[in-house]
Amino acid sequence: PGQDRPVRWGASRRIAEPGDKGAALMDIVLRATAMFFILYGLLRLLGKRELSQMTPFELVTLIVLGDLIQQGVTHNDFSLTGATLAIVTFAFWGIVLSWASYLSPRVEKLLEGEPRVIIRHGELLADNLRRDRLTRAEIESEMRLAGYPRIRDVAWAILETNGKISFIGADGASVGAQDRDDPAL
Structure with a gap:
């Protein structure tokens, strides 16, 4: 009260204050959700290739992509809670898309493609x-x-x-x- 705090900016919004754990955790969920759909779209664009059909460069690129995704999702949160939350968010969206494909042939065609x-x-x-x-x-x-x-x-x-x-x-x-x-x- 009565003190002016310096304004701290993130990429495009304020960074959660140190005592604001809920906002920091929700930020991880939102980042993980965004990265999930970006990754899903990217893999759809890459096409239908088996792991055995990839060139060594494509394989290394996918491995490096995992590290880049982790940095983008958890930002500076290296806690077990943050990592668990990011993994659970990815699993959640994977299950949601899997169920949507199972329940609707139209969604399956959209998400999985056709032979x-x-x-x-x-x-x-x-x-x-x-x-x-x-x-x-x-x-x-x-x-x-x-x-x-x-x-x-x-x-x-x-x-x-x-x-x-x-x-x-x-x-x-x-x-x-x-x-x-x-x-x-």
Whole structure:
């Protein structure tokens, strides 16, 4: 009372006073929420790629991104409470989006995308490859792993929403996204 406090400014708003724990914790929740949706949008823009399909640079970029997100979310709060709150906020929004996808096919299509045909009747669909930034060499590599040496041996290849590719052979045999990892094949 009667004392003038210096004005302290954050990025675009005042910083919570040292005794104002509730505001500081709510700030973490708001920052974590913002970062969750920024990260979600960024990963959607990056496209459907499996971890095994990433270049070493893309993998390192994702690892560094984690540290940058932590700095942006918790700011100067290095407490266990702050870290827990940030993690719980990310988990909360992940569960909310998962339930929304489960309950609504329209939301699922919006959030998860749709499978895309990349080979039809032995013909590579260049426009669909371009949309997902896939090269012919990447598709041929996945085909060989699935046991198809030539494109003409594939009746259909479908890029699934999880980034894996399902192949249906010209002879009608199918190698699904989960089957390729089965050592018995």
